[in-house]
Amino acid sequence: MASRVITYDIKPTRLVPNSPKPLLLYKNCFIRDGKVDATLAYDTFKKNGWNAQWVTTYGHYQRSHYHPATHEVMVVLSGPGTIRWGTADLNDDPQKHTYGIPGRDYEGGGAFVNVDAGDLFVIPAGVAHKSFNPKTPNPDPECLTGGEAHRIESDDPRKFVGELKVSGFTMMGAYPQSMSWGWAEGGAHVGRYQSVWDVENPKLDPYFGDKGGINIYWNRRSASLRNC
Structure with a gap:
């Protein structure tokens, strides 16, 4: 089981809706014999109604983005790596929007989280x-599972994921059943953030199922907002 849960309240910015619901980080998930058991992660997500759609190894750069119509779970299969949360890129130069000056090359604030x-x-x-x-020599992310990162291209996705040899900073991503991710960048929903915030909560947490996780941190938050 996860050893602890960490929450991040990511406030809206001028360009990004973010969410009234907290970003959740669960530490030490699916560790067996000193490494992540990808098959166990795949099975747990599926049991809880979340479908794994991609495994990706990350490079030097990625555009800041968000998913306006679905929630997402990502588990780090190998690391270390870095994720910047909550702010939009302001410069088209990938070197600058990733490693540049806050407030000029990307929105200030947000949270940088080193992950493993x-x-x-x-x-x-x-x-x-x-x-x-x-730390990688590769500039761009590489999806290891095909399907344009919307599905795992294999007759047996579970076996395929379990047999992948991963290195560097690699994550697996999954989404609630019947949902698939859409890509939006800063500014796309200015003036209509509420439509993003109103995305329905999943029935089960991808890791804890019907106890813990979103059942505590999201459902209670949603109930509190309805009663305001």
């Missing part, structure tokens, strides 16, 4: 994120 194997993030719709690895 076993870190699992449950991400509310609208929360901006970009994942990168300053």
Whole structure:
């Protein structure tokens, strides 16, 4: 089981909706014999109604983006790496929007989180994120599972994921059943953030199922907002 849960309140910015619901980080998930058991992660997500759609190894850069119509779970299969949460890129130069000056090359604020194997993030719709690895020689992310990162291209996705040899900063991502991710960047929903915040909560947490996780941190928050 995860050893602890860490929450991040990611406030809206001028360009990014983020969410009234907290970003959740579960530490030390799916660790067996000193490494992440990807098959166990795949099975747990599926049991709880979340479908794994991609495994990706990250490079030096990624555009900051968010998913406006679905929540997401990402688990770090190997690391270390870095994720910047909650802010939009302001410069088209990948070197600058990743490693440049806050307030000029990307929005200031947000949260930089250094991650390693076993870190699992449950991400509310609208929360901006970009994942990168300053230590790799590869510039761009590489999806290891095909399907344009919307599905795992294999007759047996479970076996395929379990047999992948991963290195560097690699994560697996999954989404509630019947949902698939859409890509939006800063500014796309200015003036209509509420449509992103209103995305329905999943029935089960991708890791804890019907106890813990979103059942505590999201459902109670949603009830509190309805009663205001």
